[in-house]
Amino acid sequence: MQDGMKIRSRQILEAIIEDYICTAEPIGSSSIRNRHGLSLSAATIRNVMADLEEMGYLASPHPSAGRVPTDKAYRFYVDSLLAVRSVDRGERDEIRRRCCVAGRDVDGVFREISQMLSSVSHYMGIVAAPRFNANVFRQMEFVLLGSRRILVILISQSGTVQNRIIELHHEISSEELVRMANYLNGMLQGLTISQVKSRILKEMESDKVQYDTLLSEALRLSQQALDDSGTGLFIEGQANIFDLPEFADAQRMKEVFRAMEQKSQLLDLLDNCLKAPGVNIFIGSESHLNNMSGMSLITSTYVSGKNTLGVLGVIGPTRMGYGKVIPIVDYTAKMLTRLLHVE
Template identity: 45%
Template sequence: MRTHELTPRERQILKVIIHDYITSGEPVGSRSIARRHLGHLSPATIRNVMADLEEVGYLSQPHASAGRIPTDSGYRFYVDSLMQRPRLSRVEESRIEQGIRPSLGQAEELVQGVSRILSDLSRYASVVLAPKFAQNTWRRINFVHLNRERILVVLMADSGLVQQKVIAIDEVIEQPELDRISNYLNSVLGGVTLHEVRNRIIARMAEERDEFNRLMQRALELSNKTLEGEEEHVYIGGAANIAHRPEFADINTMKHIFAAFEEKSRLVKMLDQCLTHEGLRVIIGRESEIREMRELSLIASPYKSGDHVVGVLGIVGPKRIAYDRMVALVDCTARLVSKLLSEADV
């Protein structure tokens, strides 16, 4: 097998094959390429180039008499080296912003709004990893006494997003004491994460007088309970869109895909990797750690509040997804969500 450095002609023919296959879902033959795209080349010349592309692993032939289809490696080369990134129209950008803006406020409403607009515009499935307590920077925290064993935590992020969580407590803390703890924590909050708040409290406890230490100790305990056991919420929208694609007509294939969507912990693990990945990420077929998703591609990008990455959004579709347009859609949506969250932070 020779090296993967392609000649200009090989690059051109690979790009044509991928575009045609994404559009039609049918293997692409040399005569079709010559007739529709490259009339200056003979079918025999194109067949020779296709054989070379198959040799380096970028194309495969489903059966002897068929044309060629892209492999996962072929799609990867296309995304990394051949694909041009178009910009969405202003009309589309405006539609995304209008779909998201009313959802600002409650974190759950935001991710549902983003999930809905992505699946509507892409006609594929959307995935959105909700903002996490640990990664948000906070403006205000309140504790509400529910009963002897439970407290409601209400957090307002610098972005204006509100998140809630019920925590269990080991001893009764009445509302006046909870208000004192809230007031103390709010004096420490302001553009920092709960992890940073916890570290500040520990540092201050070594300096402050004894009677103040009890308040800080309780504040530390409640902060820890707010962070511990945090559930990671991933929202999936438009999963039925995938079922309409011809490559997923097989019932068993669809069962495996929907089983992967149901097993959200593995999906969260894959999206978590995008939290630490700079910029947009494309995971194609067998690059996925989830076996049931190896006939799919994921296009995902982190979104931010200010300088802090707080979540991930993306699109899941067949490997013959329109990568250029879907990359533009995901990138634009992530930028708009980040912009709206950061504007609310001002």
């Protein structure tokens, strides 16, 4: 009677959703009765299904097929019906095992975890590396590559490294580079990257700097190095969606791949998740992304200390095994958090 829906309607809706998650085929009134042993006739179930369609929870692809759950149904399922299990023992071990890849290239860790998410969930794994902005500055290094070309390495508290090559207009000596590094490292210690950025802007206006070309050059360089254009988005297991019958059509498939290529769109969405710690679920059109109808996204955030660093998750069909995938994403985020923990 709660949620404005009769208890029996809920049972039937749940049965339909779960069957559809398994079979990906429209569910008819009789098949549902057989499989769930409800003590109701097919006719009664039909009546209920008609009501559910009226309310927007079900849709029929064509008049004489069965019914298919709508996004609204999945949302209701996830919010009200779903009993989130904890992670399977086997999956948990798999996750732990593959998270413990110390000694690997740092980006490699994110890629590995993305791959792991995809292979454990059988959908697509996605990991957004920490946006540098959210990070705490630790150290900056300058390396002289040529007389006019330097490598700037930026290291955050959590160990993320960002490096880029910058061309200079005039020559510079390695002694000058050391001076610059010392100056910057002293000034910026302990600030978050976004604080660093505004600090640099402020500093550039100060008198002391205006008359010291070396210092102003240092500030200019660090500003360039901080420009956070790196995508840092790892999507793995795209081939998994070939196995899903709902994307058997080449056209649908193409849409999905195009959507995955527009990483900036996805990044924007994931950035929003940063603000809402914990697990987030976007069903179908809820993500407001192009070409993402029929796809769901489950995310969680990983943190370091007080800072929310980044987001990871799984992208699959709306017909996803939510009960299984949600704990996987949740657990993985916690493992990554632990992995990045700075004591």
